[in-house]
Amino acid sequence: MTTPIPQEAVNLVPAYAEIALLIGASAILLIDMFLSKAQRSFTYVLSLLMLVVLAGISCADFHTGATSYTFHGMFVSDPMANLLKLFTYLTVGMTLVYSRQYAADREMLSGNLGGEFYVLALFAMLGQMVMISGSNLLSIYLGVELMSLSLYALVAIRRDNVRATEAAMKYFILGALASGFLLYGMSMLYGATGTLDIRGISTAVASGTIKPTILVFGLVFLVAGLAFKLGAVPFHMWVPDVYEGSPTAVTLLLGGAPKIATFAICIRLLVEGLMPMAFDWQQMLMVLAVLSLAIGNLTAIAQTNLKRMLAYSTIAQIGFVLLGLLAGVAGTTDVTGRDAAYSSAMYYVITYVLTTVGTFGTLMLLSRAGFDADNLADFKGLSKRNGWFALVMTILLFSLAGVPPMMGFAAKFAVLNSVLATGQLWLTIFAVMFSLIGAFYYLRVIKTMWFDEPVDTAPIAAPLDMKLVLSINGLAVVLLGVMPEALLSACLAAIKATLAT
Template sequence: MIDTISWITVYPEIVLMVMACAILLIDLGVKTPLRNLTYVLTMLTLAVVAALEAHLAMAGQTYYGFGNMVVSDAMGNWLKCFAAIAVMVSLVYGRPYAGHRDMLRGGELFTLNMLSLLGMFIMISSNNLLLTYMGLELLTLSSYALVALRRDHVAATEAAMKYFVLGAMASGFLLYGMSMLYGATGTLDITQLFKSISSGQIRPDVLVFGLVFIVAGLAFKLGVVPFHMWIPDVYQGAPTAVTLMIGGAPKLAAFAICIRLLVEGMRPLAGDWQQMLMVLSVGSLLIGNLAAIAQTNLKRMLAFSTISQMGFVLLGLMSGVVNGDAVTFAANAYSSSMFYVITYVLTTLATFGVILLLSREGFESEEISDFAGLNQRSPLYAAVMAICAFSLAGIPPMVGFYAKLSVLQALVVSGQPLYVGMAVFAVLMSLVGAFYYLRLVKVMYFDEPITATTVNAPADVRVVLSINGALVLVLGLAPGSLMALCASSVRQMLGM
């Protein structure tokens, strides 16, 4: 018999799963071109799920359920809450775009987004290697289908094939690494995995061999060098509404499984995996920023920007354990990464929201030149895009500046010369990255418009985009509350 606490850990997921199935059936009777009823039911479901997760997070309790396979803690609940909100915002921005491109002949866009969110929830809450893999597969399979949703579009079909082939390879890496860990420790439970490794009675060569494959699989999901090859092609080829879904909420889930597997499960091996993350972050910051300079396609530029931004997330993850001390610096380092990934997703939503807004029937607003003179056509949307560009570049007082500052502070406070050197390198790469962000602002404000077409958007898109852009600025002016939320969540996860 399943106890009450087990149900507490998963009841938001149950609500999401039941409603996804119900909405799929209800949609069969919906005839309106924009699937109005399906859209409203989806948004209500996501709002309820986000509220349930926020309620659990504010309660501040940690629960383990279903034989220790599932964990419900503040960090996971907040990440799930923000992921649900990110999917809601993605659907608000993406529905008009999808409607103009005949992607709403059925309700698949909504149900696949809900199922991918369910996969994220499972990944975030998993305390078991096999359950982590199941959540990851649910997310990736839904994502493959979303990328290929525009069936008559050659670029989307090609992107889906590339994503599927490379994603299958990365899933194989992760699963093989998990099998090595299971063979070495005899457990799939992440908590027991930590205890087994801490005992020092397991051959370290077997553990490190499995760890290499685990890190490779995680690196693919984060999209960092050298496992980044799918990011530019999928971002550019996928319908922009789907690109937003791939580039937004899943980053929260990828961060969560890095914390669950590396920090909660394999912290005694931090000396090994932190070195791997250091190499990945250096490559991502270098290649991501340098390659982005050469891009003329905005979606492709943002893809390389994502690679460099994830390099910053890895900088925070690699600075938690210093000289074997897993207590003094851990909470500061991991909370800085959590703050970074949340603010990155917030900024990405607004960035792609403007791209979707400028796209119209028969025209994709993907090239940087398409934004020429946007300030003359729509000062509001140009301002939102400029705020996002400044935030991604790390220019104060946008929230991206404080995200970068918190990660750099976590590196410098360790007092290690190598980490201080990494902080200096990250600052230099941020200066390089500022070029291509500021180039976009220059095009919007100082170039002559190539079209006089006015920018029209539904009321819900205008309202949500305005709030989204304002949050990027407001959280930059007052980042304390979100930073405190991340810090308290991570301390609870670490048992501090």
């Protein structure tokens, strides 16, 4: 007599978005094989429609507020996962809009499989969605590798470009090393606890029967792997080189949605799975945060290449995300303010990604065939060439610097408030000081745009959809800064519901 399959194993409803994306991306790849170069815009439209369908599914799941598991508990659909997925779709959609003309000008969309840029972006996003919903070490690692392999291919998509090939080799080698760290840490946790399930790991660690030495070693490798994916110091070596060497469209795919997915697995692994070891990983995150804030901001000052400057800016911004994560526990058993701290980190990741997508979008707006606008000098006199987009870029840079009333200020204030609530005054002052230092290199770009004479007087030509989305991007940064309550409340509700289960 056969044993009936548990209902949970065949309940595919929580994974409808991932299943739809897998089928849709595969269909788009097949359709693209029969399209000519002139018809490539059809692949672009199909990719955006795919994102709209996914947004509808995840939005419906988010409004139910339910938490459900499938695949024997390896995959979870909860409010945090659905909210982060919605912003992942938004980020990838904006990236595709900003990148279309840039990719076409550089022959990235030519050949029989020119649509591979869009398809690889969708498969990378599928990996990110699996990372966000993974509730098992195996499913999380599967998502990490699916995302990473797609991004490796995207970095090297311009096979005849020496800088892109070099960046791809660096990213692949260091990415493989980081994946090894992550996998080794997971294997040690499995060896110590006897389970791959995150809830099971939490129960086993809380029992106090496992030798702490094994757990700490596993934790060290785990945090090292996560720090690499986030680009935190001292695991940041790949970030400036890969950002600079990659085509700007791919740099945007690297610096946007993957940060959202990595934040999700930090919550899954550290908060949900290893909360009994919070004192240990909080100390590690503190070191990473302090180093990232210091080195990221100081090194960015010396950069004249804007892609390298934004890379070091990313490192510094990740320092704030880590501050929010470590403030949730602050080395004590008192979890008062825990939800507020983790939701502030989540809010910070979302605001950072939305802002940085716009800054790279502006770089691509100023680029054209045979020319990449990635140096500080390329922004000279932008206000005289196009005052509106100079204003949009100014808004985005003010947000990254944390100037009120931009969205970035609300995010920084929320994180610093959480850190201060834990009594760590020195850490709050340290973060504020380096934020002030970091404001210099953002203001330098603004000064160049508004007060320097333009070197290039060529008209700024870009598709209407790109100009429209970039304008909305800039206005949203102001709107969400003036009225941050809705997004902050959504993040807080999502974190509360997720951690309650």
